[in-house]
Amino acid sequence: MNRGFILFVQxxxxxxxxxxxxxCSLSIKKFMPDDQICLMTDIDVPENYKKHFDHIQDIPxxxxxxxxxxxxxNRCKIYRNSPxxxxxxxxxxxxxxxxxxHWWDQLSKYxxxxxxxxxxxxxxxxxxxxxxxxxxxxxxxxxxxxxxxxKKCKNNKVFFDLxxxxxxxxxxxxxxxxxxxxxxxxxxxxxxxIAIKLLGIQHKVFSKHxxxxxxxxxxxxxxxxxxxxxxxxxxxxxxxxxxxLFVGNIKQKGLFHYVEDNFLTDNMLEQLKCI
Amino acid sequence: xxxxxLLFAHNNSTVDYVKQANFCAGQIKKHLDLPVCxxxxxxxxxxxxxxxxxxxxxxxxxxxxxxxxxxxxxxxxSWNNTSRPxxxxxxxxxxxxxxxxxxxxxxxxxxxxxxxxxxxxxxxKAQHIDFESKYTEEMKYVSDTGIEMxxxxxxxxxxxxxxxxxxxLINHIKNEWEFYRFKYQIENSIYRNDxxxxxxxxxxxxxxxTNWPKQLPSKLFYTTDKDSVDSYVDSxxxxxxxxxxxxxxxxxxxxxxxxxxxxxxxxxxx
Numbered sequence: 005m006n007r008g009f010i011l012f013v014q015x016x017x018x019x020x021x022x023x024x025x026x027x028c029s030l031s032i033k034k035f036m037p038d039d040q041i042c043l044m045t046d047i048d049v050p051e052n053y054k055k056h057f058d059h060i061q062d063i064p065x066x067x068x069x070x071x072x073x074x075x076x077x078n079r080c081k082i083y084r085n086s087p088x089x090x091x092x093x094x095x096x097x098x099x100x101x102x103x104x105x106h107w108w109d110q111l112s113k114y115x116x117x118x119x120x121x122x123x124x125x126x127x128x129x130x131x132x133x134x135x136x137x138x139x140x141x142x143x144x145x146x147x148x149x150x151x152x153x154x155k156k157c158k159n160n161k162v163f164f165d166l167x168x169x170x171x172x173x174x175x176x177x178x179x180x181x182x183x184x185x186x187x188x189x190x191x192x193x194x195x196x197x198i199a200i201k202l203l204g205i206q207h208k209v210f211s212k213h214x215x216x217x218x219x220x221x222x223x224x225x226x227x228x229x230x231x232x233x234x235x236x237x238x239x240x241x242x243x244x245x246x247x248x249l250f251v252g253n254i255k256q257k258g259l260f261h262y263v264e265d266n267f268l269t270d271n272m273l274e275q276l277k278c279i
Numbered sequence: 280x281x282x283x284x285l286l287f288a289h290n291n292s293t294v295d296y297v298k299q300a301n302f303c304a305g306q307i308k309k310h311l312d313l314p315v316c317x318x319x320x321x322x323x324x325x326x327x328x329x330x331x332x333x334x335x336x337x338x339x340x341x342x343x344x345x346x347x348x349x350x351x352x353x354x355x356x357s358w359n360n361t362s363r364p365x366x367x368x369x370x371x372x373x374x375x376x377x378x379x380x381x382x383x384x385x386x387x388x389x390x391x392x393x394x395x396x397x398x399x400x401x402x403x404k405a406q407h408i409d410f411e412s413k414y415t416e417e418m419k420y421v422s423d424t425g426i427e428m429x430x431x432x433x434x435x436x437x438x439x440x441x442x443x444x445x446x447x448l449i450n451h452i453k454n455e456w457e458f459y460r461f462k463y464q465i466e467n468s469i470y471r472n473d474x475x476x477x478x479x480x481x482x483x484x485x486x487x488x489t490n491w492p493k494q495l496p497s498k499l500f501y502t503t504d505k506d507s508v509d510s511y512v513d514s515x516x517x518x519x520x521x522x523x524x525x526x527x528x529x530x531x532x533x534x535x536x537x538x539x540x541x542x543x544x545x546x547x548x549x
Contacts, residue, residue, distance in 0.1 A: 126420075126427070127488050228423045229416060239424050240464070252424050253463055255486035 007090040007108060008040030012079050014063060015047050019265050022047055024096040027268050029056040030276040031099040034247050042087055059087050079192050080171045083154060083164035095150040097268070098218065098261045101249055107216055116160055117153040118196065120146040120210045122220035122261075124227055125239070125251040134224040141185040144197035145206050150261050151218045163199060170195045218259035221251075221267075236264050243272055247279045280437075282393055283314040283331070283372040286380050289339060289359035290321045293347045294538045297321050299380040302545045304329035306384045313390075316371055318362060332371050336362060343469050348504035349539035350521070363431065363472045364453050367438070367446035378433040381541055382534045385514070389532070391496040392435040398442050399492040401434040401476065402499040403427060408528060409520050421474045422464040426481045427488060430499050431472040432534050441483070448479040501534040508540035511548055 009032055013021040022045070029041050033056075042059035043049065046067075049060055063078050064085055082093055090112065094100075111117050122130050133140050140146075154160050170177045174190040181198045200206055223235040232238045241251045249256040262268065284307050288296035297319055304315040307329075314331035317323075320338040338359070345358040362369075366377045376389055392400055405418060421428050436442045452459045452475045459478055460468065480492060502508070502518050509517040515529045535541045 226424075227416070228420075230423060240462075250486060252426070253481070253486060254426060257487065 006040070006088050008042055008058070008086075008088040008092075009036075010042045010044060010082055010086055010088070010091050010093045011057075011096050012063075012082055012093070013043065013045040013047060013096055014078055015045075021096050022049065022053060023273060024265075024268055026053055026056050027273050027276050028094060028096050028098055028100070030273075030279070031101065031247065034276075034279055035100055035103045036105070040088065042091075044082060044085060061085055061087070077171050077190055077192075079149070080164060080168040080195070083156075083160060086154075086156070089156050090153070092151070092153050093149075094259070095261060097263060097265070098150065098259050099249065100258075101247070101260055102257050104258065110214060110216060111153040112155075114153065114209070115155050115157050116163060116205070116209045117211070117216065118147045118149065118200070118209050119151060119217040120148070122148055122150075122217055122225075124225065125219055125221065125235075125254055125256065126227065127219075127254070127257075128227060130220060130225045132225040132227070135222055138182055138185050138187045138194055139197060142182045144181065144194070145200045145210070147193055147197045147200060147210075148218075148220065149192045149196050150220070151216075151259055163203060163205070166202065167195060167199045170198050215258075218261050219256060220261050221263045234264055234266070236267050241267075243275060245275070245279065247276070280373040281371070282374045283316055283370070283376075284311070285316050285318065285366055285370050285372070285375050285377045287362050287366075287377075288317060288319045288321065288380055289362070291356045291359065293354045293356040295542055296380050296538075297324065297327060298545060299538065299542055301327035301329050302548070303378070303380045303383065310384045310387050311376075311390055313376070314372075318365075318369055320359075334369055334371075336365075336369070341470075345469060347539060349537055349543075350505060350507040350519075352539075354539075358469070360472055361453060361470060364446055364449040364475065367436070367443060370438075374435070374437040376433065376435050377431075379534065381536065381538050382433050382532070383516070384532050385528075386497075386530050386532060388497040389433075389435075389495070395435075395493075395496075397435075397491075397493050398439040399434070399436045399445065400495045401480075401492055402430045402432070402495050404494075405430050405432075405499040405501050405534070408500050408502060408518075408526060408531070408533065409522075409524065421477050422466065425464050426477055428473060429477045429480060431476045432499060432501075433495065433497075434476075435495065445479055445483055448482060449475050452478050497532050499534060500531060501536060504536040504538070504540075506537060508535060508537050508544050511544050 011025045011028055013025050025043055032041055040058040043057040044061045044063055046063045124130055171190055177198050178186055187194055221235050230238050239252045243249045286300040288300040290296050300317055307313055307315050316332035317330045318334050318336055320336050323333055339361045341359055341361050343358050344355055346353050346355050456470045463478055505521040507519040509519055515527050518526045
């Protein structure tokens with residue numbers, strides 16, 4: 005059964021997601037050199053970037069993110085267009101920092117896997133709901149799509165068809181499922197949470213015990229008091245020549261979701277290329 | 280394997296640590312039945328007869344001071360806390376418990392360390408005995424964005440290659456404190472053993488949290504230097520907390536941070 009990582013990039017006006025996808029791909033290849041990486045994008049990928057991906061695919065169908073600044077709506081098409089039977093989908097502003105071969109073994113026990121808990125850079129579970137009010141106040145599953153896994157199967161076709169319907173008709177779903185606190189824009193986390201709730205599959209897609217998750221660097225959930233808007237302005241960090249990332253002198257492991265665009269400098273990208 | 284307790288005492292003009300150590304040693308003998316070794320740079324009074332060994336060292340050359348509180352009163356004085364990283368090289372025992380002289384042993388819980396297979400045990404958490412004071416972020420981490428704190432008030436080690444490296448590392452951190460406090464985002468310039476131990480443990484663990492070292496088999500209970508130490512009668516300690524509440528405890532190991540208040544009680548007791 006073939007397997008691989010999927011990175012999704014849609015053109016937007018604010019962030020260089022393609023550069024981030026290259027960095028993410030380089031970090032995956034460092035630790036999982038035999039795994040395939042598929043880039044799904046509407047960008048014409050420059051020649052010097054193409055070599056970092058095993059597959060490059062267009063985003064098919066109508067653009068569901070025409071009016072969206074954030075350009076994530078089309079992510080619901082990943083399932084249909086994945087070239088793999090088993091796929092791990094990652095946000096491109098992530099780096100893989102260790103071999104996760106054993107994750108594939110654990111994930112293979114699921115048809116669909118999402119994480120509902122993430123970690124701070126100090127390897128603590130995030131308990132602060134600063135960014136999660138919509139989920140808390142509407143009793144939605146606390147899903148994070150930054151890292152998820154799926155197999156090609158009948159149940160998942162149903163799930164991703166529903167997810168697409170939610171994205172296309174977000175306003176209607178939002179009125180029904182986020183009455184207590186509404187988010188005007190469609191985020192994949194909220195749309196996915198609605199889909200999971202509608203199908204009642206929380207017990208199938210989350211794990212109470214597993215460590216299959218990621219370090220989430222949104223600044224207000226790091227259990228520190230500083231209210232600076234950027235963690236990169238608050239904490240010292242560096243990536244060494246062995247591809248070890250230290251944040252606040254703490255060695256990071258697994259998947260690191262750096263969130264802030266300025267984290268990935270050109271120097272760091274060059275360094276990743278040399279590793 | 281020889282076992283014992285190591286105490287460090289360097290007097291200043293505010294606190295007679297040697298006297299405090301003698302009282303502490305008396306409690307150790309009563310509850311743990313272990314020999315006690317005193318490391319001191321001060322004149323040894325023959326009345327202080329609770330020690331099995333006394334090792335005289337040079338006065339640590341530290342210029343650092345801190346404010347010593349006795350509830351509402353306070354005094355600025357020198358703080359000689361820099362010899363604790365030498366515990367490994369100075370101890371006469373194969374297995375050693377090191378404790379502050381203001382840590383009062385009142386039960387035999389700590390003897391469980393000798394049945395442990397661990398080479399080093401320490402506390403990561405501390406609990407005020409009012410059970411109301413919050414365990415603040417300042418007590419959890421060495422700094423707002425820094426690593427997890429540990430409490431060097433009391434710890435256990437046996438001599439192994441790893442603990443040898445640990446203490447060498449702590450000494451190195453102490454000697455290069457300006458660098459390490461900057462690297463670990465510690466605002467206060469005063470050297471603290473709690474911080475140096477936390478940093479060394481973090482470094483030995485490849486800069487991550489692991490399951491080494493484990494916690495001591497005795498929770499670290501404390502009263503602060505803003506709490507009054509009222510009396511010690513019939514093995515019962517009486518305190519008045521900063522917020523006015525009174526409390527009595529018995530058979531509980533406790534770190535009494537009000538050293539001045541503790542010494543006044545010791546004077547009465549002796």
